Amino acid sequence: MNDVYVVGVGMTPFGKHPDRSAADLAAEAILGALDDAGLRTVDIEAAWVGHVYQGMAMGQRGLGAAGISGLPITNVENACSSGSTAIYEAATALKAGAYDIVLALGVELLSTKFRGALAPDESDIEAQIGLTMPSVYAMRARRHMEQYGTTPRMLAAIASKNKFNASLNPLAQFKKPVTVDEVMAGRLIAEPLHLHECAPVSDGAAAVILVSGKKLSQLGSSRAIRLVASALRSGKLEVGLPDMTVEDLTWRTAEAAYQQAGLGPDDVQMAEVHDCFSIAEATRIEGLKLYPLGEYPARVERGEAGLGGRLPVNMSGGLLGKGHPLGATGVAQVIEIVKQLRGEAKDRQVPGAKVGLAHCRGGKARGVEGTACTVNILTI
Amino acid sequence: MELKVGGQGPDDYEMDRERLYLVGSQCSACQAVFYPQQQVCARCGSREAEKIRLGPQGTLYTWSRVHQSTPEFQTPYVLTYVDFPQNVRVLVPLVDEVSPVVGMEVELVWAPGPRLMEDGTLVNLIHVRPVNR
Numbered sequence: 082m083n084d085v086y087v088v089g090v091g092m093t094p095f096g097k098h099p100d101r102s103a104a105d106l107a108a109e110a111i112l113g114a115l116d117d118a119g120l121r122t123v124d125i126e127a128a129w130v131g132h133v134y135q136g137m138a139m140g141q142r143g144l145g146a147a148g149i150s151g152l153p154i155t156n157v158e159n160a161c162s163s164g165s166t167a168i169y170e171a172a173t174a175l176k177a178g179a180y181d182i183v184l185a186l187g188v189e190l191l192s193t194k195f196r197g198a199l200a201p202d203e204s205d206i207e208a209q210i211g212l213t214m215p216s217v218y219a220m221r222a223r224r225h226m227e228q229y230g231t232t233p234r235m236l237a238a239i240a241s242k243n244k245f246n247a248s249l250n251p252l253a254q255f256k257k258p259v260t261v262d263e264v265m266a267g268r269l270i271a272e273p274l275h276l277h278e279c280a281p282v283s284d285g286a287a288a289v290i291l292v293s294g295k296k297l298s299q300l301g302s303s304r305a306i307r308l309v310a311s312a313l314r315s316g317k318l319e320v321g322l323p324d325m326t327v328e329d330l331t332w333r334t335a336e337a338a339y340q341q342a343g344l345g346p347d348d349v350q351m352a353e354v355h356d357c358f359s360i361a362e363a364t365r366i367e368g369l370k371l372y373p374l375g376e377y378p379a380r381v382e383r384g385e386a387g388l389g390g391r392l393p394v395n396m397s398g399g400l401l402g403k404g405h406p407l408g409a410t411g412v413a414q415v416i417e418i419v420k421q422l423r424g425e426a427k428d429r430q431v432p433g434a435k436v437g438l439a440h441c442r443g444g445k446a447r448g449v450e451g452t453a454c455t456v457n458i459l460t461i
Numbered sequence: 462m463e464l465k466v467g468g469q470g471p472d473d474y475e476m477d478r479e480r481l482y483l484v485g486s487q488c489s490a491c492q493a494v495f496y497p498q499q500q501v502c503a504r505c506g507s508r509e510a511e512k513i514r515l516g517p518q519g520t521l522y523t524w525s526r527v528h529q530s531t532p533e534f535q536t537p538y539v540l541t542y543v544d545f546p547q548n549v550r551v552l553v554p555l556v557d558e559v560s561p562v563v564g565m566e567v568e569l570v571w572a573p574g575p576r577l578m579e580d581g582t583l584v585n586l587i588h589v590r591p592v593n594r
Contacts, residue, residue, distance in 0.1 A: 212540060
């Protein structure tokens, strides 16, 4: 199988862009990634485009706005993992030798479509009796508190950390740090989760250019970062009474990625994980086996997950701080790891990082703990 | 206008001597239990299943009081996951004015809310309430 490298990354600022179109956001990210890679529009051989709510042929509209057409374009919907699934599909095609230079794009314009709490699809029977995404995670948080002694302040510390990290990221939606007390004083969305513990409604686009090892030696890019693993799994239908604090889906995906990379949890030096809610960062990190079950929130309170800590998590600001334009999220996570491994993350640079992991999962359907999950591992 | 809510249809519950039960399915091959009824077993793939009564009592596994929702719901309301002795977990709202506690014994009951009809009245849905109230 061929090796896969990231040679170009580009993204728009995340935030509210109600005056722009999704195609316009996509074009900005694509052109940024091409410029970063030193490649031209005609060099792209195939593209995968992740989005959730942008309607038919988003990919063709977005690439068209960047002056790219005629090539194989595949639109990908996999809930919040749509963008990272686009990366998985692009990487899989490169590994198989089908292409040498491909694009993975994620894009979402949500601010003109949504307000308030996001819910599973309206045909879902749990959504019909009031289940919202915040309440799904609130009920997991309640179990984490019951089983491990996690406190609301520990969960608030996760949100506070990510808002602080976002204040160091010029492309993040939130510019201002938020203290633990401020998180706790916020209005409750679904008990025990407060406003700052829930990812915002966001717009944005993010793009990466992936190349085969063969193409890399022709291009000779010195800033290339190797994608050593890309795994995708879906949630299994649950039977019986599973422990809601255990992320089986995250672990099955991570296990596949660790195996591909020939690495384990101890090798990971920094991680971007899917913190759609404060509690989610904890169950992801524990699901990835980066911390033992139940221990992570207390360690965040002690500063272990911040810059200079044992394992920096969501240095980009995560979904809570950087924003969460669904389709773009998984691509932006990989971009953060690429910038960190290149040593280009400026104020939030993790010194000497050589191995980074990006975890993205999302969606809810009745009977499964999560719909889709990806784990991408990158190294220099 | 009638509002159709999944899992609350005539095949999904039974009343017996004033007690309310949910009706799920049990795989004839591996005994896995599902609610609502499922034609194909998610564990073993068998297509043979029989109906099984769930409840009328269960244990509250977790809960959240929801303060922000979609426009079809009147907030705040409490959602719970209830573990039934038949080895299945079901999402059920808790009746109003009850403080939820993990591990609390609850029973099934009809009650209004939290879903709203188009005219603003509350839909009658299957809830749980504490036992011995």
